[in-house]
Amino acid sequence: MANFSQSSLIYMHRKYLHPFTFLFVSIFTVSAGYAQQNTVTPYLPSHAQMLQAYANVNKLDSAWKKLPLNYTIRPNWQSNGRQFWYGMRAADNQSDYYFVDAEQGKKQKAFDTRKMAEAIASVTGKPVPANKFRVTQLVYGADKKEIRLKYNDAWFKCNLDNYHCEKTADTVIKTYDPNQPLQRRRYRWESPLNDSLSPDKQWVAFVENGNIYAKAVKGGTEIQFTTDGNADKPYGEISWSPDSRHLVAYHIDPRKIKEVYYVLSSVPGTTRGQLKSHEYDQPGDEFTTYEPFLFSIADKSKLKVGDEKIDFFGAPALHWRDGNSRYFTYEKVDRGHQRFRVIEVDVENGKTRNIIDEKTNTFIYEQRIYTRYLPKTHEIIWVTEKDGWRHIYIVNELTGTQKLVTRGNWVVRDIDSVDVKKREIWFNAGGKNEGEDPYFLHYYRIGFDGKNLVDLTPEKGNHSISFSPDRKYYIDTYSEVNVAPRVLLKNTLTLKTITELEHQDLTDLLATGIKLPEVFVAKGRDGKTDIWGVVYRPANMDPAKSYPVIENIYAGPQDSFVPKSFSPVNEMQSIAQLGFIVVQIDGMGTANRSKAFHDVCWHNLADAGFPDRILWIKALAAKYPQVDTSRVGVYGTSAGGQNSAGALLFHPDFYKAAVSACGCHDNRIDKQWWNEQWMGYPVGPHYEQQSNITNAGKLQGSLMLIVGEADTNVPPESTYRFVDALIKNNKDFDLLTVPGAGHTDGGPYGRQKKRDFFVRHLLKAEPPARNYQESSVE
Known part of the structure; x- marks a missing residue:
């Protein structure tokens, strides 16, 4: 609990809290003694105690929503690039606004919110409550004594000396999004056009009856390049060489995307269910193929490109060599995600050469391949995991030589920008700063030669930065899951802090009785690797009792998921207040660590990091006897729904209850791109072997399934087929189908049912009987 001494915490809790929360401080100060004695008894509340717990949770949830918690700011830069304004949530749901002069390092209130609300009300003739006054645009005058602001789609001009306002004409503001990368990222598979004008504007290329033609703009001369195209297998996806001498196009063998279906059962005003469908690729489905060809304007020739x-x-984007229309490159990921190439094509003979050719026995994470082409220097900036960690390389396009820019046992997470003139790369990374959580993001810049690495964010914590339009300044927001956020304005050149803009005060939050989450680390299955997670406890936890554990699981390999920034007010914290210890863990098989850490998921999604998760929870129990490993529950949504159900199928000796929402219970039913990325192609027997549906007969423990009948992300039949298999195996389970709902955890009703489920099966208590309007004990 940062920034508060133990004595000040005790004073604050005595002064502000209802009686049960002082017990929290006792836990904080004496839990070590209980850990040594290890004399705890299971927490098994009575029905009356459970009713009171629900009432306390509702009060806390209501209290948290009213708190003026600010985790970050969004700067709105003025046109001069030196000044900006931002809004902050204040007490009583009011928004306060601040004006910052970055050049002078000064921050001041932009105006008095109540006075401005009254001034706007006097102009509009309608009441404007201060707690509902929201400004969407704001422009300061040169003398800072007049502002133009936008409220409810109307512009007002206001004098800050006397708060005299009047309506004014719409003000045009050049918008700048500080959270967008400096350089736009082109989608790797962003197709060319089907009809196009040549760069020299002398020819128009087009497709007619499935064949490629070019027609002279002047004179009307027409060239037909192909005759073997037709409606079933047309040519298309045309693009020109920069010198207008060649066309690149493809002979296409189309495959129609198959459809999946669902029924809307409860559409108002109808008496019949409505059948809906949408296109949806599943693993193993056929794809459209593209055979590349070159066409010469000069000799009207057709030339096949390579052999593949x-x-x-x-059809991929093409990258032409600067000042030379003889060569272009394109990128190719082989199906199965085990090979990535940058391929060079010689337009004079159609021959190809691999400039980059990366192969792996597991997978290449296609969505995180980064390439940036620098045509003037014939270089490619490439980010790859080929040395076991995600790092930056400079590739010489002419020779294929690869030079490592960053190196070490840490992970480049993303590229912000490339400064070609200074030959610098700006990026963020995790694990570079020793002694910290390896998932913490820090921001850096480095030379193309791998020298002069600069950390823009050296302070300990998880960072997020945004730049001014000219990048002379940047705003650095950093925190930890249990350390309040700081927002600093810094100078990009000197890296010095100009001023601290915000530092969240936790007094009101702690006064609610909340216990901030704990970061916990334990060794994984190999006995060496650190596994990171967080722990949420009840505010009124009795150190002489042991409490059930509930794991919030999402083991999707596309990312890591344990929160790293300050945000204690969330569903996990709320569930904990009912009498649970709630945890979230990133096990092996998830992203943002080493390649070996990630590779655990390959052909192995059913693993879901469970060996690491179980060891982590057991290590937590070894340190804290209040953790009851005989009562462990788990819940998750989507891939987490697959994981939570899998916990009871594959690890019933440890997990005893699970709530699974809209799970992809069989990876053959789910979307192609996600599942082939991790489970591979072709679809092999491991898909069936790891299916929850195939293994439904292994179910032990208590299971609740939730599904939205209109889920377009994971087809609802994934859950229904699992239900069918459970019924055929004579298994007991609960099912909640939400009419009209999409990809969801069931919304407020589903989350309520989830809590009730865990109360019944882990606390052995009955939740409120809501149909009888059973109220809590006050």
Whole structure:
């Protein structure tokens, strides 16, 4: 609990809290003694105590929503690039606004919110409550004594000396999004056009009856390049060489995307269910193929490119060599995600050469491949995990030589920008700063030569930065899951802090009785690797009792998921107040660590990091006897729904109850791109072997399934087929189908049912009987 001494915490809790919360301080100060004695008894509340717990949770949830918690700011930069304003949530749901002069390092209130609300009300003739006054645009005058602001889609001009306001004409503001990367990222498979004008504007290329034509703009001369195209297998996806001498196009063998279906059962005003469908690729489905060809305007020739069809994704973007229309490159990911290439094509003979050719026995994470082409220097900036950690390389396009820019046992997470003139790369990374959580993001810049690495964010914590339009200044927001956020304005050149803009005060939050989460680390299955997670406890936890554990699980390999920034007010914290210890863990198989850590998921999604998760929870129990490993529950949504159900199928000796929402219970039913990325292609027997549906007969423990009948992300039949298999195996389970709902955890009703489920099966208590309007004990 940062920034508060133990004595000040005790005073604050005595002064502000209802009686049960002082017990929290006792836990804080004496839990070590109980850990040594290890004399705890299971927490098994009575029905009356459970009713009171629900009432306390509702009060806390209501109290948290009213708190003026600010985790970050959004700067709105003025046109001069030196000044900006931002809004902050204040007490009583009011918003206060601040004006900052970055050049002078000064921050001041932009105006008095109540006075401004009254001034606007006097102009509009309608009441404007201060707690509902929200400004969406704001422009300061040169003398800072007049502002133009936008409220409810109307512009007002206001004098800050006397708060005299009047309506004014719409003000045009050049918008700047500080959270967007400096350089736009082109989608790797962003297709060319089907009809196009040549760069020299002398020819128009087009497709007619499935064949490629070019027609002179002047004179009307027409060239037909192909005759073997037709409506079933047309040519298309045309693009020109920069010198207008060649066309690149593809002979396409289309495959129609198959559809999945669902029924809307409860559409108002109808008496019949409505059948809906949408296109949806599943693992193993056929893809459209593209066979590349070159066409010469000069000799009207057709030339095949290389020997391979493009059988995955669409026609790729082409990158022509600067000042030379003889060569272009394109990128190719082989289906199965085990090979990535940058391929060079010689337009004079159609021959190809691999400039980059990366192969792996597991997978290449296609969505995180980064390439940036620098045509003037014939270089490619490439980010890859080929040395076991995600790092930056500079590739010479002419020779294929690869030079490592960053190195070490840490992970480059993202590229912000590339400064070609200074030959610098700006990026963020995790694990570089020793002694910290390896998932914490820090921001850096480095030379193309791998020298002069600069950390823009050296302070301990998880960082997020945004730049001024000219990048002379940046705003650094950093925190930890249990350390309040700080927002600093810094100078990009000197890296010095100009001023601290915000530092969240936790007094009101702690006064509610909340206990901030704990970061916990334990060794994984190999006995060496650190596994990181967080722990949420009840505010009124009795150190002489042991409490059930509930794990919030999402083991999707596309990312890591344990929160790293300050945000204690969430569903996990709320569930904990009912009498649970709630945890979240990133086990092996998730992203943002080493390649070996990530590779655990390959052909192995059913693993879900469970060996690491179980060891982590057991290590937590070894340190804190209040953790009851005989009563462990788990819940999750989507891939987490697959994981939570899998916990009872594959690890019933440890997990005893699970709530699974809209799970992808069989990876053959789910979306193609996600599942082939991790489970591979072709679809092999491991898909069936790891299916929850196939293994439904292994179910032990208590299971609740939730599904939205209109889920377009994971087809609802994934859950229904699991239900069918459970019924055929004579298994007991609960099912909640939410009419009209999409990809969801069931919304407020589903979350309520989830809490009730865990109360019944882990606390052995009855939740409120809501149909009888059973109230809590006050």
